Structures are given as C-alpha cells and as structure tokens.
Amino acid sequence: MDYGVREPARLGQFQLPDGRLLGWAEWGPADGTPVLLCPGAATSRRLGFGGDVVDAAGVRLISVDRPGLGVSGPAPGRTLTSWATDIRHLFRERALRAPSAVGFSQGAPFALALAADGLVNAVAVVSGSDDLAHPRFAHSLIPQVRDMVDAVAADPVAAEARFADFGSADALWELTVTTAPEADRAVYTDPVFQDAFRHALDEAFSQGPAGYARDTVLAMGRWPFDPTGIAVPVDLWYGQQDTSPVHSPDLGESLAQLIPTATRHVLSDAGGSLLWTHAEAVLHRLLAHVR
Structure with a gap:
C-alpha cells in the first residue's frame, strides 16, 4: 500500500545568526502553499507525508530537523520559545510567506508554539502529544509517563540525562512497533514505510541522543505558552485506535476546549x-483555512 512516503524533492541547510546550522527538506512545488511539518519524536526531516498528494494539492511541504537531530546543530538548553525564533529565521531564509504548520505526535507542542507566537496562520495537530504535565492529566497518565513527567518537574537536568541513556534509533523503533495497535503496525512495518522510517531514525540520532533527550524534556514539561491565546484555526486529528501513552490521554478533548479556535x-x-x-x-x- 502507498502511504505517501517519498524522498525529498529538495534538501538543504542554512546558518542561523548564532552560527548553528538548521537542516530542512521539501516536497511539492517550490511555489506551492507553504506547510511546515514538525516531525514526531526522534525522526529527521527526511520523513515527510502526503508525497502522493502534495503536487496535485499545490503544497510546498517543508520539514525541519530540530536542534541536535539530523543535520541541525545542537542548542543545549533550548526551549519551545527558542524553537519559534529559529523558525522565524527559516521563514525568512526560505521566503515562506503565510505558512501553516502540521505537528505530528511529539511535534505537536512545537507547532502550537509557532501558532502562539503568531508565526503561522493555521495548525493541524495529528496524533499529537498534549500538555501532559498539566493538572488536568494528573490522574490519567499511565505510570511510566507519569514518572517521566514527575522526573522533569523535579530535576530536568537529571531527567534529560536519563532520556539520553535510553535514546537510540533501535530503541525508538522497538518501542514504536511493540506498543502500536495492529492498525499502526501494518503501516510501520510496510517495507517501503519501514525503510523510510528507519532511515529517519538513524539520521535523527546521527549526532547522538542529546537532541532526542532535549525534545523529550520539552514534551514532558509544562508548555510555556497559553493555548487559550491561540488565535489561528487549529484542527486536532486523532485516531480512535491510537494506543500511544504519550499522545493526548483524552484524544484532544480537553485541549479542544482550551483552544478557542x-x-x-x-x-x-x-x-x-x-x-x-x-x-x-x-x-x-488545512488548505481550506489558508486559501
């Protein structure tokens, strides 16, 4: 089956004002409607989506390696706020006007941070992680996720080191496949998709586990922005069969009540x-909001 994974049409990187490199990949027409993809946990810019539809839809899909993953230079101590600053430079460098964003899984808070900062004009959160440290989830997280949230709250430096000790391409692949329901396992183990997914995992860890560990600290800590202040359209997409314990515990129900749009x-x-x-x-x- 064709799940729309394709090699990027264009690959590149550019230098940020502080000297770090930021890597990007693109699919679709270079003059298409820009859509920024914030990838899921521990995957690189190379794992896109919709490769079978972006050309016909006129979408210029851009994916970015977060700092310390893939070819993007590390930024110790980075935050969701500093991520928005990096992306502001990306938009200027790549001449991306009025972009929208997609945040998949752990990429969701990164996409919503851009919306909270006024950088994008619409967001699609797909199987997104939620504000797991928010009090509304105090009694709905499984013990392993609750331990991660509590560890970040108590000592984020120690928690980051713990996540780095666990993080590797093989460990993330094993975790993904063994915890996925059959509906997802059929996708992830499809030969074409599996090859693309494993390639993206390997590339994400090419600098070591520090980038993944920092992402996980940010995902397990409180969001530094208020979702009630987001003013652009936000679509929250969840599958009823999703069993991931690090996605939204209520499949976005309470988040939809917080974000007015x-x-x-x-x-x-x-x-x-x-x-x-x-x-x-x-x-x-997403295109219906921006066209």
Whole structure:
C-alpha cells in the first residue's frame, strides 16, 4: 500500500545568526502553499507525508530537523520559545510567506508554539502529544509517563540525562512497533514505510541522543505558552485506535476546549499513524483555512 512516503524533492541547510546550522527538506512545488511539518519524536526531516498528494494539492511541504537531530546543530538548553525564533529565521531564509504548520505526535507542542507566537496562520495537530504535565492529566497518565513527567518537574537536568541513556534509533523503533495497535503496525512495518522510517531514525540520532533527550524534556514539561491565546484555526486529528501513552490521554478533548479556535476530529478507522493513512484529509482541511 502507498502511504505517501517519498524522498525529498529538495534538501538543504542554512546558518542561523548564532552560527548553528538548521537542516530542512521539501516536497511539492517550490511555489506551492507553504506547510511546515514538525516531525514526531526522534525522526529527521527526511520523513515527510502526503508525497502522493502534495503536487496535485499545490503544497510546498517543508520539514525541519530540530536542534541536535539530523543535520541541525545542537542548542543545549533550548526551549519551545527558542524553537519559534529559529523558525522565524527559516521563514525568512526560505521566503515562506503565510505558512501553516502540521505537528505530528511529539511535534505537536512545537507547532502550537509557532501558532502562539503568531508565526503561522493555521495548525493541524495529528496524533499529537498534549500538555501532559498539566493538572488536568494528573490522574490519567499511565505510570511510566507519569514518572517521566514527575522526573522533569523535579530535576530536568537529571531527567534529560536519563532520556539520553535510553535514546537510540533501535530503541525508538522497538518501542514504536511493540506498543502500536495492529492498525499502526501494518503501516510501520510496510517495507517501503519501514525503510523510510528507519532511515529517519538513524539520521535523527546521527549526532547522538542529546537532541532526542532535549525534545523529550520539552514534551514532558509544562508548555510555556497559553493555548487559550491561540488565535489561528487549529484542527486536532486523532485516531480512535491510537494506543500511544504519550499522545493526548483524552484524544484532544480537553485541549479542544482550551483552544478557542480548535476543531476536533476523531476517526474511528484510524490509529496514531493517521498522518500517513489520512494525509489528503489533513491537508485539504488545512488548505481550506489558508486559501
């Protein structure tokens, strides 16, 4: 089955004002409607989505390696706020005007941080991680995730070191496949998709586990922005069959109540991999906001 993974049409990197490099990949027409992808945990810029629909839809899809992953230079102590600053430079460098964003899984808070900072004009959160440290989830996290949240709250430096000790391409692949429901496992183990996914994992850890560890600290800590202040359209996409304990515990229900511009979509036939099984629907909805 074709899940829309393709080699990037264009690859590159540029130098930020502080000297760090930021790597990017693009698919679709260079003059298309810009859509920034914030990838999931421990994957690089190379794992895109909708490769079978972006050309027809006129979408210029841009994915970025977060600092310390892939070819982007490390930025110890980075935050969701500093991420928004990096992306502001990317938009200027790549001449991206009025972009929207997609945040998949652990990429969700990174995409929403851009919306909170006024950098994008619409967001699609797909199988997104939530503000897991928020008090509204105090009693709904599984013990392992609760331990991670508590560890970051108590001693973020020690927690980051612990995440780095765990992090590797093989460990993340094993975790993804063994915890996925059948609907997702069929996607992840498809030979073409698996090859692209493993390549993105290997590339993400090419500098070691520090980038993944920092991302995880940010995902398990409190968001530094207020979702109630987001003013652009936000679509929250979740699959009813999604069993990931680090996605939203209530499939975005309470987040949709916090974001005044949010619309929630829960698909009964989908799991956590819906970015690839329902790419056309996600992009069609996003484009309806910006065109």
